[in-house]
Amino acid sequence: MPARCASAVKIQPMTDNAPLTQEPAPLTQEPAPLTQEPAPLAEIGLQREIAALFVQALNLDIDARDIDPQAPLYGDGLGLDSIDILEIALILSKQYGIQLRANSDDNRHIFGSLTQLARYVAAQRTK
Amino acid sequence: MAAVPLLLHSSPAAVLAWRGGRAVTAHEFLGDVRSLAERLPPARHVLNVCADRYRFAVGFAACLLGERAMLLPPTHTPEVVRQLAAFAADALCLTDDPHHDIDLPKFLYPDDLAAAASPWRIPAIDADRLAAIVFTSGTTGAPLPHRKTWGRLAACVRDEARRLQIDDGRSHALLGTVPPQHMFGFESTVLMALQSGNALIAERPFYPADVAAAIAAAPRPRVLISTPVHLRALLAAGLELAPADLVVSATAPLATDLAVKIEQRFHTALIEIYGSTETGQIATRRTAQSAAWRLWPGVHLCHSADRTFALGGHLEQRTALCDVVEPLVNGEFLLHGRAADLVNIAGKRSSFAYLDHQLNAIPGVVDGAFFPGDPRGAGATGVTRLAAAVVAPTLSAAQLLARLRERVDAAFLPRPLLLVERLPRNATGKLPYRELQLLAAKSK
Numbered sequence: 196m197p198a199r200c201a202s203a204v205k206i207q208p209m210t211d212n213a214p215l216t217q218e219p220a221p222l223t224q225e226p227a228p229l230t231q232e233p234a235p236l237a238e239i240g241l242q243r244e245i246a247a248l249f250v251q252a253l254n255l256d257i258d259a260r261d262i263d264p265q266a267p268l269y270g271d272g273l274g275l276d277s278i279d280i281l282e283i284a285l286i287l288s289k290q291y292g293i294q295l296r297a298n299s300d301d302n303r304h305i306f307g308s309l310t311q312l313a314r315y316v317a318a319q320r321t322k
Numbered sequence: 323m324a325a326v327p328l329l330l331h332s333s334p335a336a337v338l339a340w341r342g343g344r345a346v347t348a349h350e351f352l353g354d355v356r357s358l359a360e361r362l363p364p365a366r367h368v369l370n371v372c373a374d375r376y377r378f379a380v381g382f383a384a385c386l387l388g389e390r391a392m393l394l395p396p397t398h399t400p401e402v403v404r405q406l407a408a409f410a411a412d413a414l415c416l417t418d419d420p421h422h423d424i425d426l427p428k429f430l431y432p433d434d435l436a437a438a439a440s441p442w443r444i445p446a447i448d449a450d451r452l453a454a455i456v457f458t459s460g461t462t463g464a465p466l467p468h469r470k471t472w473g474r475l476a477a478c479v480r481d482e483a484r485r486l487q488i489d490d491g492r493s494h495a496l497l498g499t500v501p502p503q504h505m506f507g508f509e510s511t512v513l514m515a516l517q518s519g520n521a522l523i524a525e526r527p528f529y530p531a532d533v534a535a536a537i538a539a540a541p542r543p544r545v546l547i548s549t550p551v552h553l554r555a556l557l558a559a560g561l562e563l564a565p566a567d568l569v570v571s572a573t574a575p576l577a578t579d580l581a582v583k584i585e586q587r588f589h590t591a592l593i594e595i596y597g598s599t600e601t602g603q604i605a606t607r608r609t610a611q612s613a614a615w616r617l618w619p620g621v622h623l624c625h626s627a628d629r630t631f632a633l634g635g636h637l638e639q640r641t642a643l644c645d646v647v648e649p650l651v652n653g654e655f656l657l658h659g660r661a662a663d664l665v666n667i668a669g670k671r672s673s674f675a676y677l678d679h680q681l682n683a684i685p686g687v688v689d690g691a692f693f694p695g696d697p698r699g700a701g702a703t704g705v706t707r708l709a710a711a712v713v714a715p716t717l718s719a720a721q722l723l724a725r726l727r728e729r730v731d732a733a734f735l736p737r738p739l740l741l742v743e744r745l746p747r748n749a750t751g752k753l754p755y756r757e758l759q760l761l762a763a764k765s766k
Contacts, residue, residue: 252701252702253701253737254695254699254701254707254737255737256719256737256738256739274723274727274735276732276733276735277528277732278551278667278668278703278705278733281528281529281551281552281555281703282701282702282703282705284529284530284531284555284559285530285555285558285559285701285702285703286702288530288558288559288560289558289560289702294529294530294531294559294561295529295531296529296531296532296535297527297528297529297532298532
């Protein structure tokens with residue numbers, strides 16, 4: 196793991212995300228780009244798998260099939276907060292071998308929607 | 323009147339902070355503080371929301387020099403910000419985020435504070451000066467202010483540094499996963515750095531991989547200052563962890579087995595701190611070895627009418643504790659959970675009375691109550707959410723959540739939120755917890 200702390204002069208936006216503070220700003224600043232093309236079947240399968248993991252692990256009061264794949268996961272969309280984001284980081288690490296980092300450029304897009312998150316997982320998974 | 327120096331760093335070149343891997347000296351810090359103090363508008367109350375811990379520290383010290391009190395509310399929801407503005411009409415928001423949407427007059431932390439060379443002189447500040455007003459959620463819907471003077475804040479964290487044995491003249495790097503706006507983060511990462519000659523780390527890592535990298539990058543000796551939620555997540559992520567020289571945890575009691583694992587993984591001691599917004603920090607324990615808490619020197623407990631109070635030491639007056647306490651011989655004590663009305667979710671504190679008040683203040687809500695959620699629903703971070711049952715025939719669950727989000731911190735949003743025809747109140751109007759649990763179970 197590179198020692199990123201030493202080179203990151205700027206405080207990265209996602210570090211606002213800790214459970215003990217106010218809502219992080221960056222995830223609500225940029226609306227998620229709308230996906231134009233229909234998603235391939237494998238992607239839909241992964242979306243459903245991730246949605247089911249979330250509903251179970253986050254104790255969400257919703258059926259996994261009812262999650263809008265285009266809606267933001269954060270704030271007013273699915274209503275996830277920073278504790279959930281930490282839970283999700285652990286799910287992604289355990290299930291797919293992905294370690295989320297705050298200073299990744301992809302980061303702000305990942306939580307833009309279930310579709311974007313599933314694409315990120317498909318591209319980055321190591322298991 | 324006694325004066326207490328702003329910082330205890332022994333020389334101008336002593337490191338006061340690490341920022342992006344660069345050492346910031348005590349001399350540079352004082353230059354930034356004086357420069358900011360001159361530029362701050364004349365408001366007497368400042369809400370300091372700087373996310374960069376170094377900027378927060380400069381903001382705090384500049385407020386202190388200019389006799390401005392820093393406001394530390396438990397959350398920054400629009401409702402709480404309105405209440406802060408009602409509390410202090412001149413309240414100003416000091417921020418390092420140009421996009422911050424807090425509805426107060428804003429002062430953006432200047433990027434060009436580069437201080438003109440000034441002589442090395444550490445300001446001494448009256449011990450009685452009001453340094454911060456920390457708010458708890460109270461029980462009536464309005465936040466309760468707790469006034470903290472500089473002298474008492476400083477005395478508390480000097481005792482902390484002594485207890486943690488990081489006042490030995492070496493420069494310890496203090497890495498916090500807690501924000502400086504939280505009382506524990508304010509005391510242990512900002513005030514303690516100033517009052518023990520140590521160095522705070524400006525960055526606050528969030529994801530476990532970021533925390534692991536920040537630990538490895540921090541100069542030694544290094545101290546990880548964290549919470550049970552963050553520590554549990556760090557262990558669960560299964561990462562390589564570089565050794566630390568001390569781990570400190572607070573905000574909620576840490577399970578013994580987790581404490582033992584953390585000591586093994588970091589090859590060092592884990593010290594837990596007990597305190598509250600009202601009392602500040604008053605006790606520690608080495609959780610892996612003992613369940614009993616040791617009080618700060620000079621602080622002692624007394625009991626009256628089923629409540630426990632702390633007094634002495636840095637405490638200005640007898641102050642009630644929020645927890646059920648069992649005193650032991652030799653001045654130590656055991657904790658037996660929170661007083662009934664209090665709520666603590668991931669280190670954020672509120673009360674059922676406050677949350678119920680906020681819920682019932684929403685137009686369209688006829689009746690509503692929060693209650694503890696089912697701990698079997700806790701995730702890998704160990705956090706159990708609250709639940710709520712609400713009678714609101716004209717509102718959807720989504721509308722209700724959106725209204726509630728304006729008023730209470732996201733950590734307290736109910737999961738599940740049960741929309742019901744009536745609440746299972748008994749003949750005296752009380753809500754038996756069992757009935758609420760049955761309601762929640764039925765909704766699954």
